[in-house]
Amino acid sequence: MSENPKVFISYSHESADFEEKVLEFSNRLRSEGIDASIDLYEEAPSEGWPRWMENQIRESDYVLVLCSKSYYDKFYSDKKGKGVTWEVSIVYQMLYDSFADTKKFIPVFFNEGDSEYIPTPLKPFTYYNIGTQVGYEKLYWRLRGVTKTQKPPLGKLRAMPVKERKTMFFSSPIDLEKWNRAGWKGMLYLFQPGYCPVLGLLFDNYEVAKSIFSTWKEMCSGDSADSFLKLDYVVPPFPKDCWVYGEANRNYGKGYFVHLGPNVDRAISRAEESGIKLEEMFLASITRYQWMDEVNGTANRDMFKRLTDQGAPYLLMPIGVRNPRKPIVEENLLIDFEYAIEMKEVAFTEGTAVKEDNMCVAVLKKPEGI
Numbered sequence: 001m002s003e004n005p006k007v008f009i010s011y012s013h014e015s016a017d018f019e020e021k022v023l024e025f026s027n028r029l030r031s032e033g034i035d036a037s038i039d040l041y042e043e044a045p046s047e048g049w050p051r052w053m054e055n056q057i058r059e060s061d062y063v064l065v066l067c068s069k070s071y072y073d074k075f076y077s078d079k080k081g082k083g084v085t086w087e088v089s090i091v092y093q094m095l096y097d098s099f100a101d102t103k104k105f106i107p108v109f110f111n112e113g114d115s116e117y118i119p120t121p122l123k124p125f126t127y128y129n130i131g132t133q134v135g136y137e138k139l140y141w142r143l144r145g146v147t148k149t150q151k152p153p154l155g156k157l158r159a160m161p162v163k164e165r166k167t168m169f170f171s172s173p174i175d176l177e178k179w180n181r182a183g184w185k186g187m188l189y190l191f192q193p194g195y196c197p198v199l200g201l202l203f204d205n206y207e208v209a210k211s212i213f214s215t216w217k218e219m220c221s222g223d224s225a226d227s228f229l230k231l232d233y234v235v236p237p238f239p240k241d242c243w244v245y246g247e248a249n250r251n252y253g254k255g256y257f258v259h260l261g262p263n264v265d266r267a268i269s270r271a272e273e274s275g276i277k278l279e280e281m282f283l284a285s286i287t288r289y290q291w292m293d294e295v296n297g298t299a300n301r302d303m304f305k306r307l308t309d310q311g312a313p314y315l316l317m318p319i320g321v322r323n324p325r326k327p328i329v330e331e332n333l334l335i336d337f338e339y340a341i342e343m344k345e346v347a348f349t350e351g352t353a354v355k356e357d358n359m360c361v362a363v364l365k366k367p368e369g370i
Helices: 016-031 049-059 069-075 082-098 112-117 133-144 176-182 206-220 248-253 264-273 299-309 359-364
Strands: 006-010 035-037 062-066 105-109 167-170 184-190 198-203 229-235 255-262 281-284 288-293 314-321 333-335 341-343 347-350
Touching (some): 006 016, 006 049, 016 035, 016 133, 069 112, 105 133, 176 206, 198 206, 229 341, 248 288, 288 359
Parallel strands (some): 062 105
Antiparallel strands (some): 184 198, 229 255, 255 288
């Protein structure tokens, strides 16, 4: 496009007063450097009016469609004015040919109420009320290709944000390889007057289980195992959607979970003592849990809770089975107090009260493959 954009004004000859307004509008554009053209500047073009109009539309940088009721009526009437007939045909054809490149055609009008007379193909486009100074100014600068707001130069991309770094602190009393080999499968309670209660973990492989507890005894160093180990009971009621309620082999939720894992508070303290700040720490661990049916009622669990609530310590120890084909009775059990460790703390939490930040929440989520 040249410095002086070429513009053709398409309008309807509806009255002498209207033609005078169109002429004034065109003259003003020309006085301000816009090469505007209308039929009023021509007396009798040598190529004839239809060809002259076609050339004006095709050769112009912009076509200003001056919308009015008369123009609109002729646009959709079978009896159109001779000028509008050819102009509309060419405008329509060029709109279809260009498909989406419609910047050439600009709807304009003298009165705000005439906006309703914008032909349908031009309704999606930006229009201008040239009867106002504001509208005329906006149109003028658009024809000049000058935007009101200049796009600033492209700046530099921001530097990538520094990723938050956390130090992984792994703390777990569970030796995964040994626990997988030992095969924890249940629990037994031993109560004897005058002695602290015993909580026995029943294993398939007693020898490996003893190795687990031997390591734990060394970690105790004469103190209780609470310094590194935490025992949790997750008891009914469980959340309504908990998986155990629909499992026959979980007694349809009549039972409880026992969860073994690290003493998180003590683990965090050890990490901080080693120089790792809490906000920079990512604590990782391995835990184990077991579901315990309560087919014969809750007497054993209730007794254990009552004694520990009273402050009684308890022994945690491995128990094996002499002959797995025989019933689990005292004569068929392998019990050696040499491997027992003392504990003083145990937590009982209802399943509905377990929060997402509690390691025990894992027991409420159905394991894969079940």
